[in-house]
Amino acid sequence: MKPLFAGLDVSYQTTSICIVDAAGSVALETSTATNPDAIAKALKPYRRRLKLVGQESGNLAAWLQKRLVQAKLPMVCLDARHANSALSARINKTDANDAQGLATLLARGIYVTAHIKSDEASRLQSLLVVRDALLRKRCPEALMIPGAFVSVAV
Numbered sequence: 635m636k637p638l639f640a641g642l643d644v645s646y647q648t649t650s651i652c653i654v655d656a657a658g659s660v661a662l663e664t665s666t667a668t669n670p671d672a673i674a675k676a677l678k679p680y681r682r683r684l685k686l687v688g689q690e691s692g693n694l695a696a697w698l699q700k701r702l703v704q705a706k707l708p709m710v711c712l713d714a715r716h717a718n719s720a721l722s723a724r725i726n727k728t729d730a731n732d733a734q735g736l737a738t739l740l741a742r743g744i745y746v747t748a749h750i751k752s753d754e755a756s757r758l759q760s761l762l763v764v765r766d767a768l769l770r771k772r773c774p775e776a777l778m779i780p781g782a783f784v785s786v787a788v
Contacts, residue, residue, distance in 0.1 A: 638683045639653065641688055641733040642688065642698075651666065684708060695711050711749075717739065720735065
């Protein structure tokens with residue numbers, strides 16, 4: 635059995651899926667809803683032969699990555715800047731072509747992985763962003779008026 639490589643081009647509504655073998659021959663091209671269950675269902679017939687399933691880093695990457703790993707898929711998150719550089723050389727920029735390009739990068743082994751933050755790190759970052767916003771709001775408008783000297787304890 636030849637190993638297969640799947641590329642996922644993820645958008646908010648749909649995910650384009652392309653599965654290729656090591657030689658680059660396409661085994662599957664399809665599109666499904668951007669939902670871990672729908673993606674896992676589309677990949678199920680190829681599950682035993684899948685060596686890697688890759689997606690670019692992005693807004694939905696952490697959520698999809700964790701859910702698809704739970705579905706026991708061999709996931710890898712590709713660095714978006716590196717993948718974009720490789721995919722920008724393609725003539726037709728479509729979701730299906732991007733999915734095929736990601737699958738080909740995996741098959742050739744020419745990709746850079748991106749780190750997926752833990753849930754705890756994401757929560758901590760959210761709290762820090764909210765804290766920063768609250769601190770900025772606390773500053774009185776008088777400080778923004780030139781010539782107004784008001785001291786505020788921070």
